[in-house]
Amino acid sequence: MEYFSTIKKSAPDLRKGKKSTRIAVPKTLSLQVLDIITYFLYNVQYGTLMVVIQDGVVIKIEKLEKFVISARSRDMKNVRVEAPDKPHSLQDKIVTEIQKIMYGQLIIRMENGQVDQIEKTEKKRAHEIDGFK
Numbered sequence: 001m002e003y004f005s006t007i008k009k010s011a012p013d014l015r016k017g018k019k020s021t022r023i024a025v026p027k028t029l030s031l032q033v034l035d036i037i038t039y040f041l042y043n044v045q046y047g048t049l050m051v052v053i054q055d056g057v058v059i060k061i062e063k064l065e066k067f068v069i070s071a072r073s074r075d076m077k078n079v080r081v082e083a084p085d086k087p088h089s090l091q092d093k094i095v096t097e098i099q100k101i102m103y104g105q106l107i108i109r110m111e112n113g114q115v116d117q118i119e120k121t122e123k124k125r126a127h128e129i130d131g132f133k
Contacts, residue, residue: 029095033058037095040108041088041115049108053101090115 033051040049040063047065051058097120098106104122108115 029098030058033061033098034095036061036063037108038084038088038091040110041091041094042084044110045113047110049110051098051106051108053098053105054103056099056102058098090118094118 037049037051040047044063044065046068047063049064050062052060052062094106094108097118101120101122103125104120107117107119107121109117109119
């Protein structure tokens with residue numbers, strides 16, 4: 001399964017004082033990034049996955065996995081490694097949100113093996129905001 005996003009960018013060309021425009025180019029979400037997200041969704045009980053995007057491209061992924069030791073968890077296996085039969089129900093939503101971000105980050109929080117929260121922080125350059133001088 002391939003995921004595409006389109007990037008359009010207008011930025012001042014400081015060398016000539018002109019405005020240059022890059023043409024929209026389809027970008028694929030790296031298979032490596034997709035594999036990391038899939039692994040995280042299926043195998044982490046408690047933790048966070050932070051995906052950092054710059055120029056519309058994933059440049060860094062940080063994973064923090066927590067192991068909660070309780071009476072209930074002592075009877076369970078600590079590590080689950082499952083080969084998923086189908087994509088996770090939130091995988092398409094997560095990929096779509098990543099592709100919408102030009103600069104920023106997406107944080108996925110897991111609680112008891114379920115996605116508890118998805119946070120999106122998007123940064124805008126001043127020259128990209130209409131009416132901002």
